[in-house]
Amino acid sequence: MQFSQRRSAAILAISTLVLVAMMGLPVQAQLGSPLPNLAPVESKVFTAGQSQFFRLWGVQEGFGPVSTDGGCSRCHKQPVIGGGAARLLTFFGKTNPDGSFDQLISEGGPILQPLSNAPFIKSGLCTLQGEQIPADANAIDKRMTAPLFGFGLVDAIADQDILNQVTFEAVNYVSDGIHGVANLVADYKGVIRPGRFGRKAQQPTLLQQVAAAFAHDLGITNPLVFPEDCPQGNCNIDPNCVDNIDPNVPNNNNTASGGKGIFAIADFPRFLAPPPPPNLTGNVLLGQGVFMATGCNECHLPAYQTPLQVFYDIDLNGTQFGPSPSISNQTVGLYSDLLLHDMGVKNKSKFPANTLITGQATNSQWRTTPLWGLGVRTAFWHDGSKKDIPSAILQHSPDGSGEAAVVIQRYQALSPTDQANLLAFLSAL
């Protein structure tokens, strides 16, 4: 490069910087792209994880014998892969006459896996059927696929910051009746921690949520979730329906794998950039004010901050990488306290606490849904039952019960202009 060329390149670079500074906006990643500022090794594993997340799995890789679908991207795909979808998962169980709850594991519960390996077995000898909801199930719940943008940042939020928020709410939001609680669950090392993933915050780490999805959605057991989900509860699995599993395939529960497969697939959501923050001008800016004044922020906490130096495990022996340049000391603008709130009698799930899909959350408790990326969602609420944002807001307390009651009364008393501005803000998230 000649000197003059270099100088004009430098001037161009400086003027771009000035332009960005003038607009007051940091350079933002597009939905579906990796976090900016990844370490070289992080870029590499993001790309590798992306291909694992995008692909469909084969029977020789331990897929099935029953499953919900062929790969993560079959559900997590809107508006780009890594997002959510209106697609639902079905859970079933049984409430006994004495009030106790049976997850119906003996009949294939609590997660319905409607697909069987039969169509993928070349010999044609597998006649296994996909699961059906058994006749004695009287508790059926549906949950909608959630988006995974920015999940490495969510994973990195310090436990203590989440626990401090419990105290903060108990002290400051008494008059509004808001007091979130942490879903305290064991991580894979046996440490009790605040859960943060899943619609009931039932999983404490990204790795565990990924391992659970691997095992229960794809049927691929792994070192964190190793019991096979027996098709309709029948653990006597026809050998014609499974293929010999290569011990070197990274995704099964054999010792050779060391859990490489679950770490690899977790690298995709870990380094997936969060949705870009809203451009705070005009109605959107006014709507932000309404959001705060109404008290939506009391549960939908605008942001957490990750610790100054974040290290994360890269294998099951506890080997760590860090400090990660992309994840350390970042603002996580998720609009959620990651805590459980009592959402009242009209929002009770059929599942009580202490099941595979709830952790400590009772039937009326739900994790505050992160609102970042709200503008690109096509259905709302844990079960996808709400088709637009205003109906989702009213569903917080349709009958005046639950922790959101006071805030929702305030919302209903807003002028049409304030409600419209609030909607403009939410749609820009």
Ligand code: HEC
């Ligand atoms: C059949 C559809 C389906 C498939 C396939 C699927 N998921 Fe999900 N995923 C869901 C649903 C539904 C939820 C919400 C579940 C809940 O609340 O417990 C979810 C939740 C998650 C979450 C937590 C989201 C949150 O808001 O905390 C993560 C992480 C995740 N899935 C990762 C994966 C990975 C990795 C795979 C592939 C191994 C996968 N999923 C396959 C439907 C699916």
Ligand code: HEC
């Ligand atoms: C008491 C805590 C609390 C308050 C106050 C609260 N929310 Fe929520 N919000 C939640 C919880 C919990 C959920 C998840 C409920 C579910 O899916 O069952 C949620 C879900 C939502 C959703 C649906 C998101 C999705 O993708 O499904 C929207 C939109 C929303 N809240 C907006 C608001 C607005 C706007 C306000 C203020 C008027 C508000 N919330 C006040 C706790 C709260």
